[in-house]
Amino acid sequence: MKSPSSKKNPAQLFVVATPLGNLEDMSFRAVRVLQEVSVIAAEDTRRVRPLLVHYGITTPVVSCHLQNEQRMAEKLLLRLQQGQSIALVSDAGTPLISDPGYPLVVLAHAQGFSVSPVPGPSALIAALSVAGLSVERFIFEGFLPSRTQARQSRLRALAHETRTLVFYESSHRIVSSLEDMAAIFGVKREAVVARELTKRFETVLIDGLSTLASTVRDSRWQQKGEFVVLVKGGEHVSTFDQHQLTAMMARLCVYMPRKKAAEILAEWSGEKKNQLYGLGME
Ligand code: SAM
Numbered sequence: 046m047k048s049p050s051s052k053k054n055p056a057q058l059f060v061v062a063t064p065l066g067n068l069e070d071m072s073f074r075a076v077r078v079l080q081e082v083s084v085i086a087a088e089d090t091r092r093v094r095p096l097l098v099h100y101g102i103t104t105p106v107v108s109c110h111l112q113n114e115q116r117m118a119e120k121l122l123l124r125l126q127q128g129q130s131i132a133l134v135s136d137a138g139t140p141l142i143s144d145p146g147y148p149l150v151v152l153a154h155a156q157g158f159s160v161s162p163v164p165g166p167s168a169l170i171a172a173l174s175v176a177g178l179s180v181e182r183f184i185f186e187g188f189l190p191s192r193t194q195a196r197q198s199r200l201r202a203l204a205h206e207t208r209t210l211v212f213y214e215s216s217h218r219i220v221s222s223l224e225d226m227a228a229i230f231g232v233k234r235e236a237v238v239a240r241e242l243t244k245r246f247e248t249v250l251i252d253g254l255s256t257l258a259s260t261v262r263d264s265r266w267q268q269k270g271e272f273v274v275l276v277k278g279g280e281h282v283s284t285f286d287q288h289q290l291t292a293m294m295a296r297l298c299v300y301m302p303r304k305k306a307a308e309i310l311a312e313w314s315g316e317k318k319n320q321l322y323g324l325g326m327e
Contacts, residue, residue: 056125058153059132060146062139062165065271066244068099075163076100083129086121088145092136109133111145118149125158132163139167143187143213169211172239172273175249176209179278183209189222196222200229207278207315214272223258226276230254235277241270281315287324290316294325 059078064070079085079102086109087093093106109117121131135144153160173180186203189196189212196218203210214222219238226236232255240248248267250257254276261267285293290310297306307321314321 055130056128057130057159057161058121058125058149059130059161059163060140060150061132061134061163062167063093063096063134063137065137065166065168065171065242068096070166070243071096071100072163072165075165076102078163079104079132079134081130082132084121084124084131086117086131086133086149088135088140093134104132109145109149114145115148118152121149122152122156125153125156137166137168139165142167142169166243168213168239168242168271168273171242172237172275173209173211175242176237176239176275177251178209178235178237178275180209182207182278183211185211188213188215189218191218193221193225197225197229200225204229205279205282207281209278210276212274212276214274216268216270216272219268219272219274220258220262222274223254223261226274227254227258230276230279234279237275238267239273239275240267242273244270246270283314283316285314285316290314290321291324294321298325 059082061075061078063075079097079100082104085093085097085104085106087106088108088110090106090108097104097106107117109121124131133140133146133149135146138144140146141150150160169185173183184206186199189199212222223238226234233253236252236254236257238248238250238257238261240246240250250260250267252260293310294303294306297310301309303322303325306325307318310316310321311318
C-alpha cells in the first residue's frame with residue numbers, strides 16, 4: 046500500500062540491470078532511464094564509467110556499495126523526497142541479486158515511492174537459459190560460504206533437493222566447491238559450469254560433477270573469470286512408506302474424490318500422483 050507521498054511526489058527509484066560483460070546487452074530503456082534520472086547510485090563509480098561513456102550518459106554518479114548501503118539508502122531517500130529520481134545499478138547484472146540495493150528498495154517502498162524495475166541481464170538467468178537442465182523449478186543459492194566446513198554443511202543440507210540448484214562462484218573457490226559438490230551430491234550428478242557468460246572467453250561445460258571438478262582443476266584457464274554452477278536436482282527420497290501413504294489416502298478419500306486426494310497428497314508428500322491414486326484403490 047503506497048502512502049500519499051508518492052502521489053504528490055513523482056520521483057521514482059529505478060532498479061536497472063546492466064550488461065554482464067557485453068556492452069551490447071544494455072536495453073534501450075536502461076540507457077534512457079540512466080540519462081533521465083537525477084542521479085545514478087552505483088556499486089562502484091569507476092566500474093560503471095565505461096558503460097556510461099559508451100552510451101554518452103552524463104548523469105552524476107554516487108557510490109552505493111555493501112559497506113555504505115544503509116547510510117546511502119537514507120541519503121538517497123532524501124533525494125527522492127526532494128523530487129529527484131534515482132537509478133540503482135550494480136557492477137554487472139541485476140542489482141540486489143547477490144549485490145547491494147536491498148536497504149534502498151525497502152526504504153523507498155516504506156516511504157511510499159514507486160520502485161520500478163528496468164530488467165535485463167542476470168548471470169543466474171543467463172546460465173539457466175543455456176545449461177540444458179530443468180528450469181521448471183530451480184533454487185538460487187547465491188554464493189556458498191567461503192569456509193570449508195560451512196560450505197560442506199550447506200551442501201549436505203541441499204543433497205536431497207530435487208529442484209535444479211544454482212550457485213554463484215568465484216575463481217578462488219571454483220575447484221574446491223566443485224570437489225565438495227562431487228563428494229556430497231555424488232560424482233556422477235550432472236552439472237554445468239557456465240563461465241564468463243556473454244564475454245570473449247565464454248565457456249559452458251556440461252558433465253558429471255567429478256569430471257567437471259577435474260577438468261577445471263587441471264586447467265588454469267578454466268579457473269579464470271566468473272562462474273555460475275548449476276547442478277541437476279537429486280532424486281526424490283520418500284519420507285513415507287507404502288503403508289503410511291495408503292493410510293493417508295484412505296483417510297482423505299473419506300472426504301473427497303480419490304483424484305483430488307491423490308493430488309493433495311502428491312503436493313504434500315512429493316510422491317507421484319498416479320502412484321497415490323493406485324494406493325487409493327487398495
Ligand atoms: N547481480 C549480478 C547478477 O545479476 O548476475 C551478480 C553479482 S555477483 C556479485 C557476481 C557473481 O555473479 C560472479 O561471482 C559470478 O558467480 C556471477 N557472474 C557475474 N557475471 C558472470 C558472467 N559473465 N559469467 C558467469 N557468471 C557471472
